[in-house]
Amino acid sequence: EIVLTQSPGTLSLSPGERATLSCRASQSVSSSYLAWYQQKPGQAPRLLIYGASSRATGIPDRFSGSGSGTDFTLTISRLEPEDFAVYYCQQYGSSPMYSFGQGTKLEIK
Amino acid sequence: QLQLQESGPGLVKPSETLSLTCTVSGGSISSSSYYWGWIRQPPGKGLEWIGSIYYSGSTYYNPSLKSRVTISVDTSKNQFSLKLSSVTAADTAVYYCARDRLYDYVLGDYWGQGTLVTVSS
Numbered sequence: 001e002i003v004l005t006q007s008p009g010t011l012s013l014s015p016g017e018r019a020t021l022s023c024r025a026s027q028s029v030s031s032s033y034l035a036w037y038q039q040k041p042g043q044a045p046r047l048l049i050y051g052a053s054s055r056a057t058g059i060p061d062r063f064s065g066s067g068s069g070t071d072f073t074l075t076i077s078r079l080e081p082e083d084f085a086v087y088y089c090q091q092y093g094s095s096p097m098y099s100f101g102q103g104t105k106l107e108i109k
Numbered sequence: 110q111l112q113l114q115e116s117g118p119g120l121v122k123p124s125e126t127l128s129l130t131c132t133v134s135g136g137s138i139s140s141s142s143y144y145w146g147w148i149r150q151p152p153g154k155g156l157e158w159i160g161s162i163y164y165s166g167s168t169y170y171n172p173s174l175k176s177r178v179t180i181s182v183d184t185s186k187n188q189f190s191l192k193l194s195s196v197t198a199a200d201t202a203v204y205y206c207a208r209d210r211l212y213d214y215v216l217g218d219y220w221g222q223g224t225l226v227t228v229s230s
Contacts, residue, residue, distance in 0.1 A: 032213070032214060033214045035214070035216070037156075037217070044205055044207075044217075044220035044221065044222055044223050045156065045205075045217060045220060046220075047215060047217060047218045050210075050213060050214070050215045051213060051214075056218065057218075088155065088156055090215075090216055092214035097158070097161070097171075098146075098158040098171075098216045099158065100155055100156040100157070100158070101155070102155045103155050103156075
């Protein structure tokens with residue numbers, strides 16, 4: 001089973017700053033199999049990035065994904081007030097087919 | 110615009126079976142491109158995939174829950190359903206249904222709003 005570990009647990013930044021969120025896998029993951037979601041309180045998750053670096057439909061270009069192997073990164077270039085939320089990485093694997101990281105909370109400093 | 114909506118009891122007694130239905134509108138559940146999945150989130154915690162189903166009835170489940178989970182599909186109603194047996198307090202969670210894009214390894218590009226199920230006597 002591949003375990004995804006996200007860091008930091010909480011990231012405190014101000015609007016306009018750059019956010020860098022990390023997702024590390026316990027074994028190598030194909031880049032095609034890595035996605036990122038955003039979740040705001042009381043809402044369902046929203047797909048941001050798939051295939052490690054492809055933006056989902058309607059996602060602003062300030063969101064970008066990168067990485068390969070065991071290390072993946074979600075970058076938000078200039079934080080907007082609506083970007084403060086919890087972010088999850090998700091991988092597709094053999095067993096279970098899908099698993100998530102524990103999440104990074106991005107909070108306003 | 111595709112929409113998914115979960116429905117079912119918000120309170121289930123321990124040892125009983127949790128049953129939820131997801132109704133899909135704005136698109137066909139019989140699309141050859143997609144599976145349809147269930148995901149849960151205990152209060153204040155992270156996301157856990159439960160399982161997914163294809164319109165033909167083909168399923169795959171999270172091994173940690175497989176012995177207690179059944180997912181079924183009713184294409185005539187554009188619905189799919191979740192049954193989780195022998196529930197305990199640990200099964201208290203918000204349950205989401207989502208469209209599973211297995212072809213590019215994305216669990217959810219469309220999600221329901223979620224429904225809270227509490228396991229308590």
